[in-house]
Amino acid sequence: MKRFCYSLIFIISLVFLTNFVLAQNPLIYEQFSADPTARVFEGKIYIYCSHDIIGGQGRGRANWFVMEDYHVYSSENLTDWTDHGVILTQTQVPWLGRESYDMWAPDCVEKNGKYYFYFPTGGRIGVAIADKPYGPYKPEPQPINGVRGIDPGIIIDDDGSAYLFYSDLMCVKLKDNMLEIDSQPQQIANLPRKGLREGPFPFKRNGIYYLSYPHVQNNTERLEYATASSPMGPYEWKGVIMDESSSGCWTNHHSVVEYKGQWYLFYHDKDLSPNFDKNRSIKADYLYFNDDGTIQKVIPTHRGVGISSAQKEIQIDRYSEISKEGASIDFLDPNVTKKGWKTTLSANDSWIRYNKVDFGQNQKSVSVQALSDSGSSIEIRIDKIDGQLLAKVDIAKNSDWSEAKASISGSTTGIHDLIVIHKDANPISIDWVKFE
Ligand code: FUB
Numbered sequence: 001m002k003r004f005c006y007s008l009i010f011i012i013s014l015v016f017l018t019n020f021v022l023a024q025n026p027l028i029y030e031q032f033s034a035d036p037t038a039r040v041f042e043g044k045i046y047i048y049c050s051h052d053i054i055g056g057q058g059r060g061r062a063n064w065f066v067m068e069d070y071h072v073y074s075s076e077n078l079t080d081w082t083d084h085g086v087i088l089t090q091t092q093v094p095w096l097g098r099e100s101y102d103m104w105a106p107d108c109v110e111k112n113g114k115y116y117f118y119f120p121t122g123g124r125i126g127v128a129i130a131d132k133p134y135g136p137y138k139p140e141p142q143p144i145n146g147v148r149g150i151d152p153g154i155i156i157d158d159d160g161s162a163y164l165f166y167s168d169l170m171c172v173k174l175k176d177n178m179l180e181i182d183s184q185p186q187q188i189a190n191l192p193r194k195g196l197r198e199g200p201f202p203f204k205r206n207g208i209y210y211l212s213y214p215h216v217q218n219n220t221e222r223l224e225y226a227t228a229s230s231p232m233g234p235y236e237w238k239g240v241i242m243d244e245s246s247s248g249c250w251t252n253h254h255s256v257v258e259y260k261g262q263w264y265l266f267y268h269d270k271d272l273s274p275n276f277d278k279n280r281s282i283k284a285d286y287l288y289f290n291d292d293g294t295i296q297k298v299i300p301t302h303r304g305v306g307i308s309s310a311q312k313e314i315q316i317d318r319y320s321e322i323s324k325e326g327a328s329i330d331f332l333d334p335n336v337t338k339k340g341w342k343t344t345l346s347a348n349d350s351w352i353r354y355n356k357v358d359f360g361q362n363q364k365s366v367s368v369q370a371l372s373d374s375g376s377s378i379e380i381r382i383d384k385i386d387g388q389l390l391a392k393v394d395i396a397k398n399s400d401w402s403e404a405k406a407s408i409s410g411s412t413t414g415i416h417d418l419i420v421i422h423k424d425a426n427p428i429s430i431d432w433v434k435f436e
Contacts, residue, residue: 024318025304026271026281027081028073029338034280035105035253036266037153037201041115041133045259047073047081047266048108048117052279060101065278067103070119072134078259078284079306084134088119093139096122105151105199105253108133109178111162116178118152118164125152125166127179146181147172151253155202155209155231163231165200168193169213171232188233191226192217199253202231208293211235214252220244221252223267225295241287242298245269249277256287263287264305265298272337302329303355307415310359313369313432316420317341319352326350326422332431342371344429345378345422351385355417362411363390363435368404370395376428380406382416395428408435 027033032052039046051071056062069089075081090099106119110133117128117137124143130136149167154174156162162174164181169191173183188200188211195216203210209228214221223242226235245252247269254267265287273279284305288296303320317329317340326347332339343352359382366380375397380390391406422428 024308024315025283025285025300025302026269027284027304028083028282029272029340030083031071031338032272032279033071033073033282034067034251034268035151035199036268036282036284037105037107037255038257038259038264038266038284039108039110039133039255040257040259041110044074044076044133045078045257046108046133047282048106049073049268049282050103050105054279055101060099063276063278065104066101068099068101070103070106070117072108074134075306077306078264079308087130087135087137088117088128088139090121093121093126094141095124095126095143098122107152107154107255109154109156109162111156111160111178116154118154120150120152120166123148123150125149125164140179144179144181147185151198151200153199153201153255155204157204157231161231163202165202165211167198167200168196169200169211171200173232186232188226188235190234191237192224198251201255203256204231205258205289206293209235210256210295212241212254212256214254218244220248220250223252223254223265227293238294240297241265241295242267242300245300247271247274247277249280251277251280263289267300269300274337307356307358308354310357310363310418310435313434314354314357314418315340315432316352316354316418316430317343318354319343320355320417321353323347323350323352327352340431342429342431343420344427345420346427348422348425351419351421353417353419356415357418358415359412359435361413363408365405365407365436366391366393367434367436368393368395369401369431369433370404370428371398371401371431372426372428373397373399374426376422376424376426378428378430379421379423380433381419381421382412383419385419385421387419388412392423401431 035050055066060066108117115130128137128139153165169188172185175182200213212225228235249270268280270277302318327350393406
């Protein structure tokens with residue numbers, strides 16, 4: 001019967017499986033998402049994350065972290081993400097025995113063709129197992145004995161030994177079955193204690209063991225890392241990967257992953273919930289190593305990672321660069337933040353740059369979803385402010401959003417930065433730009 005229930009939930013999830021195109025930060029708009037652990041399985045990148053909901057009225061504690069289930073997302077290009085739906089809910093966990101609404105930061109690793117999904121809830125860490133990265137996952141009857149804490153992060157070493165990190169840099173070796181501990185949990189030494197609570201993420205590169213973790217040095221969590229020559233240390237503090245967020249989001253849970261030769265940092269912030277930092281959204285940015293193995297600091301961007309197709313709606317408000325004067329970004333609808341943002345250009349020659357757009361073969365026309373009370377005009381160029389002019393688009397006077405279209409002059413193929421420049425004194429708001 002239980003088996004039937006897991007299959008039913010999985011099939012229902014598949015029905016809701018959605019494909020949406022978001023090349024930018026945050027990665028997911030449809031719902032809140034947090035605590036991303038990115039893993040590469042079967043040639044794709046998968047994100048196992050937690051799912052913030054608004055609490056209160058019988059669903060967890062009001063004004064706090066409230067999470068009842070997990071989704072998994074996958075992508076082959078870091079631009080088009082598929083939501084595989086719910087892979088585990090709190091009511092499926094046999095040992096939980098209550099609705100705790102604390103399904104916090106998870107992780108997932110593969111061993112011998114099985115996928116082990118580690119999740120914290122009720123102060124314990126459970127494991128659910130599947131044959132595929134996207135499930136269906138079946139939770140084990142009991143949590144991991146001897147472990148109490150949150151935020152599992154697992155590393156499987158080259159010799160097959162697995163280590164579970166959790167909470168405030170606790171670490172324990174796992175048995176071959178990935179379900180039981182094979183040593184006494186111990187706290188990693190020589191690293192900060194004060195301001196340390198959660199979210200350790202272990203990984204290995206070029207024979208160096210990295211342990212990255214959130215740490216409150218001043219007001220909110222920043223991401224730091226340490227390195228060692230063996231998985232359980234001793235670790236040496238190395239530096240900061242990401243500073244405290246300027247948004248004031250207290251948590252920042254992260255993971256580091258290499259995909260197709262490029263390293264990425266996945267993390268979260270409160271982009272879709274500016275006034276409440278317990279409704280978070282996952283993000284990704286490029287991460288670079290120096291020759292000596294140290295990590296360059298990652299500056300969070302709106303643009304994020306991946307290449308955008310010219311033929312899909314390009315959300316230029318997720319820009320890579322913006323003019324200092326006369327350009328601003330606001331929600332399209334502050335009451336429905338998941339609708340996203342708009343760019344307003346209000347000064348002559350103000351501009352916005354959106355990098356890595358794939359123009360494919362020649363595009364014939366450009367459409368701009370815009371709004372201008374008094375009518376306005378923009379130029380569409382590539383690569384530089386004074387780069388090749390593709391089109392001049394006149395936006396008719398309109399108090400509502402409308403689509404303006406113009407022909408492309410000249411030819412453009414391949415990947416370029418898109419530049420939109422305001423060529424008028426009358427303000428204009430832009431939702432998206434698309435080529436045909
Ligand atoms: O998402 C709930 C908790 O907040 C996570 O477990 C922590 O890492 C922090 O992001």
